[in-house]
Amino acid sequence: MRHPALAAARQGRTRSVADEVIWLDDAMGSLAADGLVLERPKRGPARLRRTAPDGRAPWVPGTPPAPFDGSGDGEDAAADLLAGPAVPFAAFSFRRSVLSLSTAAGPVEAELLAGRLRAVAAERPAARLRLSGGRDAVLGVAARLAADLPLLPGGAALAEAGRALARGGAGEPPRPRHRGAPDLAGAATLEEALLRAVGHLLDVMLHQAPLCRLEAGPEGVHQLRVALRRLRSVLKTFRPAARGAALGALDDDLKALARRLGPARDWDVFLGGLAAEAAAALGEDRRLSALRRAAEAKRDTAYAALRRELDGPAFRRLALDGISALLRRPWRDEPDAADAAALDAPSEEFGAALLDKRWRKLRDGGEGIAAHSFEALHDLRLEAKRMRYAAELFAPLWGGKAARRFLKRLSALQEALGTVNDATVARGLLSALDGGAPAWAAGAVEGFAAARVGPARKEALSRWDDVAAAKTFWDDGACGGG
Incomplete structure (x- = not known):
């Protein structure tokens, strides 16, 4: 709390108090499965907390998940979700320091929680800095602090960090949100x-x-x-x-x-x-x-x-x-930076038009694939990758077996084309060794890579036939093949 960005904007004294929270779940992890935890603070009643966003709306990393909105709260609400008795799995003993800041963009409250995260068989230091206030004011303070301090938005809730500590010790990463x-x-x-x-x-x-x-x-x-x-x-x-x-x-x-x-x-x-x-x-x-x-x-x-x-x-x-x-x-x-009508419209129409465009480009790139040079196959691999990223992005808007089948065929094509490309990549990596490896070994590995090209190319041709014949999953398959 002594960083110049905080000291210059300080309003009044820092308020500090020792505190502790204990987190509970049942032995089956019933609350964890729903992205929840029962939190028992040193003062006040226990409460259910979300440890991950509920997925019903866009979520911004670094911001807290929406409050739990089930019926009731605390012990009674948890009892309805637990398959067995709630037992502690981790605790956080810390000092809470709160400082009020005045910035040109508005007031900000900085709250630092610093202490030790503890499980039965392991513990480690942990800290969280919470900034609250107006959007621009908070972003401004965060940017000034992050310029020279190792501060990043938390990759997991503290309760999830505690769960990882209980599961595997200090080196265990928390579950991804x-x-x-x-x-x-x-x-x-x-x-x-x-x-x-x-x-x-x-x-x-x-x-x-x-x-x-x-x-x-x-x-x-x-x-x-x-x-x-x-x-x-x-x-x-x-x-x-x-x-x-x-x-x-x-x-x-x-x-x-x-x-x-x-x-x-x-x-x-x-x-x-x-x-x-x-x-x-x-x-x-x-x-x-x-x-x-x-x-x-x-x-x-x-x-x-x-x-x-x-x-x-x-x-x-x-x-x-x-x-x-x-x-x-x-x-x-920003002037001319957005198509407001498109942004406010449902996603399906935009997604279908974009997928049509990339699908046509991919099919055109695969014309005469049997005669393609290595460079042409490399270009086709990149087009397949662009098509797959777009398809997997919009596929949930349609869902179903057709989408899963289409993505599976694209992935198989991309993998086969990647194997064809391995010889080129290997050649570049081997040359980067700058004579640091025996010539015989470099030649053997390069030859081994080259020997894989023929079978991989044959596999890519077969996978291309599967993709070209695929029925598209968007817009009722209007641009689908065979």
Whole structure:
């Protein structure tokens, strides 16, 4: 609470008091399954709390989920949801410090909760800073603090962090609030669909970013990269209806982060894929072991660079810019940055038109696929990826088996085309070793990759036939094939 941004705006003295909360659930995790927890504070009655948004409306990361709105509250309401007796699983002992601030954009209250999170067999320090007040005033204070402090919107409620501590100790990550692609089912308008998608994907990124560590394995980097690509796809998808300087700046930040993510993910895929498969096929060899060590060194360097990026101010700015866009909806204020009629209309019409356009482009790109060069197959893979991101985004608006079948065929095509592309990627990665691996080993791995191209190309042709014959799931399949 001594940061210059707070000290300069301080109004009065800091108020501070010791406090504690205990969280309860039954042994089956009945409340957790509904995104709830029973919270028993040191003072006052117990109450049911949401630990995750209920999914009925767009949600902004960093803001509290809507209050529990079931019948009753506290112990009585929990009893109706529990399958057994409520038992404590974690507690938080902390000091609550509250400071009133006066800023040019309006008053802000800063509340710092700092203490220790405890479970039966583990404990760790924890802190949360809550800012409340007018939108612009809160965003302004948050931006000033995040410029030089490691502050990010919480990736999980404190109760969920306590549940993770009880489940697996201090190194266990909390459950994600969101995963995978956004679900736009129930979005009343196109603008609500945009807000849902951006909020969902920002939250996925905030959850995965702390997991992008070498010791945590490759999954965090993979999921962060997928969420980032999906978010960039969302911004491009909705550009005809919502655009402008703020969204353009957010996309630029995402693109810069993608450049840091790419090498870490590429080396992970290489080491877990081609390098491992080549070693299994060719047997133990010191030259292959030397190549692997050189590739691991490159991967470690890429991870270190990525970690610096995620721990630095650029990622914090990216997160706050995304949250600011969700709260301010700047496309409504910038001249010619929004199509108001489209934003206020149902999503299905916009989605169907966009999917028609991408479907035609994909089918045109696949014409004569048997004669495609590697470059043409690479371009087709990118078109398939764009089609899949758009299709999985809008599929919940229609749902059903047709949508699931269409997405499954697209995913299989993209995977087959990706295998064809592996030889090119491997060649680039091997050249990046700069002679750090024996030539025989590099040649063996490159040859192993090249040997996979023929079967993978044949598989891609078969998968293309499946996709080209697919019946589309939008607009009654008006543009469907065969």
